[in-house]
Amino acid sequence: MPKRNTIYGSDRTNLMWTLVGKILDAGSIPVQELADIFDLSYDEIERAVRTIGVTETGGPFDQHPFMVNYEALAEGIAEFNDYPLDLQVPRLSSHQAATISAGLRYLASVPGFTLVDEVTALLALMEVTSAEPPVKTIDFVTGSVDSDVDILRGALTAGKAVSFSYINGAGVRSDRVIEPLRLESIEPIWYLRGYDQGRGKVLAFRLDRMDNVQVIDQEVTDEARSAEISEEIYIANDTDHIVTVDVLPEAYSLISEFAANDPSSKQTGTKRVTIRVRELNVLGPVIASYGGFATVVAPPEAIAAVRDFALRGLGEAADSIEVE
Numbered sequence: 001m002p003k004r005n006t007i008y009g010s011d012r013t014n015l016m017w018t019l020v021g022k023i024l025d026a027g028s029i030p031v032q033e034l035a036d037i038f039d040l041s042y043d044e045i046e047r048a049v050r051t052i053g054v055t056e057t058g059g060p061f062d063q064h065p066f067m068v069n070y071e072a073l074a075e076g077i078a079e080f081n082d083y084p085l086d087l088q089v090p091r092l093s094s095h096q097a098a099t100i101s102a103g104l105r106y107l108a109s110v111p112g113f114t115l116v117d118e119v120t121a122l123l124a125l126m127e128v129t130s131a132e133p134p135v136k137t138i139d140f141v142t143g144s145v146d147s148d149v150d151i152l153r154g155a156l157t158a159g160k161a162v163s164f165s166y167i168n169g170a171g172v173r174s175d176r177v178i179e180p181l182r183l184e185s186i187e188p189i190w191y192l193r194g195y196d197q198g199r200g201k202v203l204a205f206r207l208d209r210m211d212n213v214q215v216i217d218q219e220v221t222d223e224a225r226s227a228e229i230s231e232e233i234y235i236a237n238d239t240d241h242i243v244t245v246d247v248l249p250e251a252y253s254l255i256s257e258f259a260a261n262d263p264s265s266k267q268t269g270t271k272r273v274t275i276r277v278r279e280l281n282v283l284g285p286v287i288a289s290y291g292g293f294a295t296v297v298a299p300p301e302a303i304a305a306v307r308d309f310a311l312r313g314l315g316e317a318a319d320s321i322e323v324e
Contacts, residue, residue: 015040016048019078020066023049028072028079049078148213152192155180161218162194165211168282177216178205179224189253195224202227206257240276243283244298247271251293254286272297284309 015038022037023029035045053068067082104119155162161179168174178194181202185191190207247254248270258275277283283305287294296306 016052019048020052023078023080028077031076031078034078049073148207148210149183149190151213151215152180152183155215159220160215161220162213163216164213166205167209179220181224182229189257193229195227202229240278241280241302243275243277243296243302245273245275246295246297247273248293251290254290254294280305
């Protein structure tokens with residue numbers, strides 16, 4: 001069957017831009033080879049290549065993006081003298097590679113992550129494609145919170161209750177048996193939402209305050225599964241104390257932990273927020289845990305509670321200094 005000598009319309013346009021890709025990929029390719037690839041006549045391919053060099057592309061005539069080498073074309077070779085495309089494969093700098101590598105290594109360290117082999121292969125590929133000698137990599141060691149996340153995920157999958165020791169905001173330790181319902185991270189803090197049979201409701205527990213987490217042979221009940229889980233970590237009560245706190249960026253997690261009211265439009269810097277607490281005696285340990293990056297400014301009794309906690313920590317008795 002004879003090869004077609006002429007194609008028209010969109011077929012011709014599609015042929016031209018496909019030829020561009022083939023020529024760029026090869027650098028230089030015989031017209032006859034292109035004719036064989038596209039099952040067209042030699043003359044049709046030659047005309048299409050010539051047309052590429054004079055096709056309007058939005059710029060002046062002498063600035064066409066693909067400058068056909070007509071002398072080579074006369075000898076049966078399709079190639080371009082010039083084009084504005086950078087066909088070099090981009091390569092990562094050492095800093096880019098180190099940043100991506102750190103993120104991948106952290107991802108591989110997350111408990112329960114199942115694609116470690118794929119991450120390892122990608123890290124090896126990055127070492128090959130980096131333009132500069134590799135810099136020292138960053139390794140991550142699984143901590144206790146990470147281990148607890150893994151255990152709790154297992155309990156959630158199996159539908160089993162968990163036991164653990166817990167230190168609340170006031171520094172009081174207690175042993176708990178909870179039916180786990182959800183794990184969530186509000187950076188940088190992990191929380192367990194679980195049903196407390198004794199209280200008959202869902203509570204939130206910070207994983208960094210949990211110890212000796214174990215899965216026990218107790219099924220999660222239908223009562224727990226049907227319990228309502230609030231979108232807020234902290235559930236407010238009418239009897240809560242309203243406390244005003246100045247919070248630096250290093251303590252922004254306090255805002256999410258206490259569902260703080262943040263009227264400030266500032267994205268960074270010190271924010272003045274209000275939080276709700278059930279008992280003022282929890283304020284001392286909470287504020288102290290932020291290492292000076294959170295400061296209670298009102299009401300006076302809240303300031304006094306934090307001051308008294310600090311004095312006890314120093315081995316001093318609270319004095320009679322009046323707090324305004």
